[in-house]
Structures are given as structure tokens and as C-alpha cells.
Amino acid sequence: MIKGTGKQTIRTSGKLFKLFLGLSLIASLFFGCTQDADNGKTRIHFVTWKANVPEAWDEIFRLFKEEHPGIEVITETGPHSSTAFHDLLTQKLKNRSTDVDVFLMDVIWRKDLLDRYRLPPPRTWDQMVVQAELITEEEKRLHNADFHGFSGQFKQYEGLVCNMMEYILSNGGHILNADTGKSGLAEKEAIDAVRFVRDNVIAKIAPRGVLTYQEPESLDLFVQGKAVFHRNWPYAWGVSNNPERSRIAGKVGIAKLPLFEGNQSYSTLGGWHAGISSYSKNKDAAWTFIQFLTSEKIQKVIALKAGKAPTRTSLYNDADILKSYPHFKDMKDVFLTAYPRPRTALYPAVSNVLQRYFSRAISSPDLNLEEEANKASREIEQILSLEKQAG
Amino acid sequence: MQLSLQARERLFGYTLLTPCLLFVIIFAFYPILYSFYLSLHKIILSLPQLGQPFSGLDNYSALFQDRIALHSLRNTLIFVFFTTVFEILLGLVIALIINRQFRGRGLVRAAVLIPWAVPTVVASQMWRFIFNDKYGLANFLLFGSDTSAYSAWLANPVTAFAAIMIADVWKTSSFAGLLILAGLQVIPEDLYEAAQIDGASRWQQFRRITLPLVKPAILIALLFRTMDAFRVFDLVFVMTQGGPADATNVLQFYGYKKIFAEGLMGYGSTISVLVFFISLLISIIYIRVIGTGLFKE
Structure with a gap:
């Protein structure tokens, strides 16, 4: 695969959401089964997964209605698990699905612990392992027998x-x-x-149980203060810093994923795609909605209200966004090195x-x-x- | 024209049967035949340009060379063997207990049926939590507050497989118990009285009276449980997704993956057809045994 694909994908993010027949990664936004409504409006069906912050989507639909009164959007919610969601789409659309573009991963860690042990954020995987071992050993001895170096999804x-x-x-x-x-x-x-x-x-810096972990379980371990490092999608940052859901709110650091010496860091792309079903009868209306969704204005709403990383590079310098989410500034790097799964x-x-x-x-x-x-x-x-x- | 009474009765009988027959044809025969039809074609949903070429028995020969399919078949057979054996044994015990007269029997009977009444998906989710490596009840019962000893049951191939079997045994033993209970209840009480007068011990009564007479019911329970266990899917889907390292992958789950995740309609249907034929074979064997060995006497 071409190394530049990831970057190219980002630069052209506006053009990204074009129709891609037969391409089938994980779709998170999906249009399908469109039909003409009786009231003269064009009706499109929007299939997405359960939103972490539904209020943000309410606002988006309200804004869309104002701008495009002629198009009615009907939302269908799918399962949260990417595997299950994909299966649902396959069933629904006989796998002629279309999906494009971008999301990212990062590693977050216990800033308080790294500071306490006077360690810098790990640049390489080897450093991360050494730091995790060191901190775990000390923490286990001092406080907590049930403590681990790392949690991820395996x-x-x-x-x-x-x-x-x-x-x-x-x-x-x-x-x-x-x-x-x-x-x-x-x-x-x-x-x-x-x-x-x-x-x-596995069974070293991370508990053996990570072999059974998807995102929620691995995040649980981290927000309960039982792990030093954690690898997840960016939503984990918001959850970790939410005092209602996390015991370590305010004690968290974030950066792009470590690397092996002499190489570059990579994050996997996925989960931030929008596509139009090739069976759709209202492709134009669906395209209007996608353009609207990926516009700077709406990406800003999503970033501010839902804490999701925007798909437009310009927003990573946006003062309002950086005020609420200062880490987005660093995450532009993560974003630019993100890499799609095989196409x-x-x-x-x-x-x-x-x-x-x-x-x-x-x-x-x-x-x-x-x-x-x-x-x-x-x-x-x-x-x-x-x-x-x-x- | 006046039909004879017999002819009219027959006509009336067929009329009453029609809805049921239609139901079976539409929801059982048609899907089976269609699966068979699909299994003879090469259909890949994500490559619509392929069309649906007829491929003869290609899918079948591929199936018997597919190491994951064979591995899943092996897993399924192990699962079927152990779960049915334990379910029948436990079912027998349950049936013997709730067949006795004691205070609160109605309550116990209802309680025993609860696992069976809980939808499998819900039960599987519950068992997934029970075997969780951090907050699971299994770990708590075994190790108490010594969290460093907690084990990740679902991360180890052997214990993950055992966990799924335990969940299934818990879930369906009471169903086997219910079928066996029905068999127990038709055994006349005077047989036991006569045995007692002849000086037979409790064990002799069980061996010589209960067991032979309840055998048809046990065989029917066995038939139901074997077929059901062979089609195990939901437990695996919820608890492990076939992992770790395919240790808990079973045929039905593998077939589901092939059809719904990978879009291989033809090949996935081949797996369904295989499951169908194996179930058919099992039921024919059982029915032969039940039909000849027992009901004749």
C-alpha cells in the first residue's frame, strides 16, 4: 500500500465523501433505502451508530432542516460494535456499501504517574514497556495489587x-x-x-484479559485508575476526563501512538466514513447531506458538542475548539499519520x-x-x- | 354430488391441516431448498460483477479443505457431546427432585425453569459478566478480594470453551428436566408399591422401574438437546465471537461470519447445508432407536 494514502486522504477531506462502490471498510455513517415522501419532500434514510452525545446530533438535524427544508432525514440507529454494525449494513444493503475516510487512534496515559516517576511521555513502544513495568512494580508494591501497565483491544x-x-x-x-x-x-x-x-x-504490561477486551472493557480498566497507558479512539479522552465516569479525571495525558526506533508512528483510520448506497434513489439529496455534515460549520458543532475530532484540518487551529479541547492541537499530528486499512x-x-x-x-x-x-x-x-x- | 361421510371427514381434515402445512413449507422447506440451491453457486456479495455462476460441488470440496471449518466442526461436536451429556444427567436429577412431594414444590418448579425462560442473548451477556477478569462473579467466588489471583477465563482457549459449555448447561438443563419430568409422571405409583412389598431397595426401584420407563422421555430430551446444541450460535456470538484464536468457533457462527460479514453467500450456505444434514442424520438415528427399541414393547 502507498504510504501517502493517509495524508492524501486528509488533505482532500472535503472531496472524500464521494461515491465509492464496493469499498467496504467499517461504515459509521450511511445512507440508504431512499424514497420519495408523500408530502413533496425528498426523504433520505441515515444509518448511523448510537451517538455518544445525542444532543450534538439533534442540533445538527435542526440546522440541516433550517438550511434544507426540502429534504427530510430519517435516522436509523445501528449497534455500537463496529463488527456488529458492519454485519447490519451487509444485511441491509447486500454489501454494496460505500465508505470513505477518517478517524484516528491515540495513546493516553496517567500524567500524574509519569510526573511522579519523572518520566517523559513514551516515544517508542519499548520505552512504553519499560515505563509501564517500572510504574506497575512500584504502584503494586505501594498501593494497588490490581494494577497494570497498559490496556488496549485484543x-x-x-x-x-x-x-x-x-x-x-x-x-x-x-x-x-x-x-x-x-x-x-x-x-x-x-x-x-x-x-x-x-x-x-499480552499478560505482561497488559493483563491477559485484554484478549477479551473491546473498547468499553479496556477503557473501564483505565478510567478506574488501574492502568498507566491506554490506547483508544479519541472519545476516550473525553470519558477519562469526565469526573462522573472516571476516577482519574484531570490526570490524563495524550499523544500519538509510539513507534519502533527508526520508524514512524501510525494510527489506523476508520469509523468516520460516510457513504451513499448505490441503491439510493435520491443520491443528490444524500450528497447534499454529506456535504452539510462535512462542512466546517457542522464539524465544529460535532467537535464542540461531542468532543469528536473534526475531519477538516483547518479546525485544528480553531480558537473555540482549542479552548475546550486543547489536545486537538497535538492530535493533528496523529491525524496526518493516520493510515487506512487495506482497501x-x-x-x-x-x-x-x-x-x-x-x-x-x-x-x-x-x-x-x-x-x-x-x-x-x-x-x-x-x-x-x-x-x-x-x- | 353427495360425498360420503368418510370423504367429507377427510376433506375437512386436510382443510384444517393446510395452514400448518403452508407454514412448514414456507418457513422450513423453502429456506432449506434455497440454501441448497445457493450452496451450488459462487455468490460473493461484494463482487456483484461476478454474477451468480453455477459452481457445482466446488463449495463442498472447498469446505472439506477449509481448516477453520473443520476446526469449527470439531469444536461443535465436542460442545454437543459434553453439553448434552451433562444436560441429560442434570435434567434427570432436576426431574427426580421436582417429581417428589414436598412443601414449596410449585415454587421450586417455577424457579428451575427460569434459566430456560431467559432469552439466550441475555443469559450469555450475564455469563460474559460472570467470567469477566476484573469484576466477574466467578473470580469473586473463587478468590474473594484477592484480585491479583483473578483469572481471565474467556482469554484462555480451554477455559473459554468450558465457560460456553457451562453457560449452555445452566441454560437448558431445566428444559431437559421438564421433558423427563413428563415421562416420570406417567409411571404408575403401584409399581413402586409392589416393588416395596417385594423388598426392592430404593436403588433397585430406580434401576428396574424408573429408568426403563422414563427412557423414551430421556431419548426425546436427548434428541432435542443434540439438535439444539448442534446449532449453537448466540452463546458464542455474545460471549467470545469465536475467540480467542478460534478456540470457541463453532460451525453456525463460522457460517454466519461467511455470509453476513464476508458476503460469501454460496460458501456460507454450504456450511448451513452441512449443519442441516448432520442434524438430519442425528435425528434419523435417534428416531430409529426410539421407534424400534422402545415403543414396540
Whole structure:
């Protein structure tokens, strides 16, 4: 895959939300099943997942109604889990889904603890492991027997692919070469990164239970003050700093993900897509809504009300936003190094192979990684050859 | 024209049967046949340009070379074996207890049925919490407040699989118990009286009277439970999603993934058809056993 894809994606974020047939990553916004209403209005159906902050969406729909009285938006809410949401869309739209663009991951940590032990925020994964071990050992001795260095998402599901990709890419490896259709799983960089997670993260700095964690469980551990480092989507920042939901509000630091020495940090893209169903009868109205959603004005509403990172780079310098969310300034970096998952119409099948391989690799310490990686690579290439055959 | 009484009765009978037959045809036969039809085609939803070419038995030969499918089949068979054995044993115990006369029997009978009445998805979610590595009840009962000893049950392939089986046994033993109870209740009381007069011990009464007479009911419970266990899906879906490392992947969940996540309609249907044929085979064997061995006497 081309390294520049991530950056390019951001720069053209306005143009991003174009119709992409057959491309199937995880959709978070989706239009479909449109039809003409009786009252002369054009009706579009908007499928999204359950909002963390519904008030923000109420406001957006109100503003849209004011600007476009001729279009009626009907919202349908899907499950929060990305895997389940994708399954729902597949069912609904027979997988002719379209999705584009951008979201990001970051690592957050206990600022108070790092300060107490006079440690700088970790730049590399190795540093993070060393710091986590040091702090955990001390904290366990002094206060809390149930304390861990790190929490992330390592259950056998889509999130596992995102987590593992970040280690692999930040070690100079790759999952899939889009041009050659070859998998990079069995190359040294990728294997080393997977081995690093298996030997240093799982049941080491992170509890073994992370093998069963999706986002909510991993965040729980962190907001209860039982972990030093935590990797999640940006919403975790808001939750960690909310005194009603977090025991560590105000004690949290955030930055882009660490890297392996001599390489670059990468965050996985995903979850901030909008698409138009190819079955839609009102593509123009849907496009109007997408343009509206991605406009600077509305992105600002979303950022301010819901704490979501905007999809427009200009807003990362916006005074109002930075006042409420000072960390967005740093997060522009995270954003610009964000990297999409492999783009193929058969991504769900590829993802299942990846989930299987990663889960196997990190949960059994004595597995022959090279052999498993080669098997997974062959399976992925077999899947991709289907697409080539179809033309 | 005047129909004979017999003919009219027959016509009336068929008329009454029609809605039920239609229901079975539309909701059982049609989907089975359609799955079979799909399984003979190469259909990939995300590659609509492929169309739906006929592919003969390609999907089937691919299925028998698919290591994950074979692994899931193995898991499913292990699951079926252990859960049915434990469910029948526990079901028998439950049935024997609630068949006795004691104060508060009505309450106990109702309580025993609660697990069965709870929707599986809800029960699975509950069991997922019970086996949670940080706040799970299982850890609390075993280790109390010694949180450093807490184990991540669902993160270990062996214990995760055991957890799913425990949840299933908890959930459906009472259903087996209910079927066996029905069998117990038709055993005439005077048999036991006669046995007592002849000096048979409690154990002898159970071995020689209860067990043989309740056998048909046990076999029916066995049939129901085997078929149901073979189609296990919701427990896996909620508790583990087949993980870790496919340790809890079962055929139905694998098929679901193939169809709904990966969009491989043809191949996924092949898995459904396999599940159907295995269930059919099991039920034929059971019905043979029940039909010949027991009801003849």
C-alpha cells in the first residue's frame, strides 16, 4: 500500500465523501433505502451508530432542516460494535456499501504517574514497556495489587486488526501491498511487531484479559485508575476526563501512538466514513447531506458538542475548539499519520483472516509465527485473487 | 354430488391441516431448498460483477479443505457431546427432585425453569459478566478480594470453551428436566408399591422401574438437546465471537461470519447445508432407536 494514502486522504477531506462502490471498510455513517415522501419532500434514510452525545446530533438535524427544508432525514440507529454494525449494513444493503475516510487512534496515559516517576511521555513502544513495568512494580508494591501497565483491544474482532496494524506499520512493515496484492504478514518487520505484542504486551504490561477486551472493557480498566497507558479512539479522552465516569479525571495525558526506533508512528483510520448506497434513489439529496455534515460549520458543532475530532484540518487551529479541547492541537499530528486499512471490496474476508491470525499469534506463546503468518498470507492472497478474477 | 361421510371427514381434515402445512413449507422447506440451491453457486456479495455462476460441488470440496471449518466442526461436536451429556444427567436429577412431594414444590418448579425462560442473548451477556477478569462473579467466588489471583477465563482457549459449555448447561438443563419430568409422571405409583412389598431397595426401584420407563422421555430430551446444541450460535456470538484464536468457533457462527460479514453467500450456505444434514442424520438415528427399541414393547 502507498504510504501517502493517509495524508492524501486528509488533505482532500472535503472531496472524500464521494461515491465509492464496493469499498467496504467499517461504515459509521450511511445512507440508504431512499424514497420519495408523500408530502413533496425528498426523504433520505441515515444509518448511523448510537451517538455518544445525542444532543450534538439533534442540533445538527435542526440546522440541516433550517438550511434544507426540502429534504427530510430519517435516522436509523445501528449497534455500537463496529463488527456488529458492519454485519447490519451487509444485511441491509447486500454489501454494496460505500465508505470513505477518517478517524484516528491515540495513546493516553496517567500524567500524574509519569510526573511522579519523572518520566517523559513514551516515544517508542519499548520505552512504553519499560515505563509501564517500572510504574506497575512500584504502584503494586505501594498501593494497588490490581494494577497494570497498559490496556488496549485484543479480542478476536475488528478492533484487533486496528491495534495490530499500528504495531506492524510503526515497525516499517505492512499488511497488504495494494499494487501487487501480496500480503506482508510474513515479512520480518511484521513478524517482529507481532512477536513484540505477544512477548511484551499480552499478560505482561497488559493483563491477559485484554484478549477479551473491546473498547468499553479496556477503557473501564483505565478510567478506574488501574492502568498507566491506554490506547483508544479519541472519545476516550473525553470519558477519562469526565469526573462522573472516571476516577482519574484531570490526570490524563495524550499523544500519538509510539513507534519502533527508526520508524514512524501510525494510527489506523476508520469509523468516520460516510457513504451513499448505490441503491439510493435520491443520491443528490444524500450528497447534499454529506456535504452539510462535512462542512466546517457542522464539524465544529460535532467537535464542540461531542468532543469528536473534526475531519477538516483547518479546525485544528480553531480558537473555540482549542479552548475546550486543547489536545486537538497535538492530535493533528496523529491525524496526518493516520493510515487506512487495506482497501478491497473483500476487506471483511481479509479482516477475518487477520483477526484469526493475530488472535492465534498473541494468545499462544509457543506458536511458530512464521508458519502461521505464511498460512494467513496465502489465505489473504487467495481471497484477493477472487477479486482479480472478477475484474 | 353427495360425498360420503368418510370423504367429507377427510376433506375437512386436510382443510384444517393446510395452514400448518403452508407454514412448514414456507418457513422450513423453502429456506432449506434455497440454501441448497445457493450452496451450488459462487455468490460473493461484494463482487456483484461476478454474477451468480453455477459452481457445482466446488463449495463442498472447498469446505472439506477449509481448516477453520473443520476446526469449527470439531469444536461443535465436542460442545454437543459434553453439553448434552451433562444436560441429560442434570435434567434427570432436576426431574427426580421436582417429581417428589414436598412443601414449596410449585415454587421450586417455577424457579428451575427460569434459566430456560431467559432469552439466550441475555443469559450469555450475564455469563460474559460472570467470567469477566476484573469484576466477574466467578473470580469473586473463587478468590474473594484477592484480585491479583483473578483469572481471565474467556482469554484462555480451554477455559473459554468450558465457560460456553457451562453457560449452555445452566441454560437448558431445566428444559431437559421438564421433558423427563413428563415421562416420570406417567409411571404408575403401584409399581413402586409392589416393588416395596417385594423388598426392592430404593436403588433397585430406580434401576428396574424408573429408568426403563422414563427412557423414551430421556431419548426425546436427548434428541432435542443434540439438535439444539448442534446449532449453537448466540452463546458464542455474545460471549467470545469465536475467540480467542478460534478456540470457541463453532460451525453456525463460522457460517454466519461467511455470509453476513464476508458476503460469501454460496460458501456460507454450504456450511448451513452441512449443519442441516448432520442434524438430519442425528435425528434419523435417534428416531430409529426410539421407534424400534422402545415403543414396540
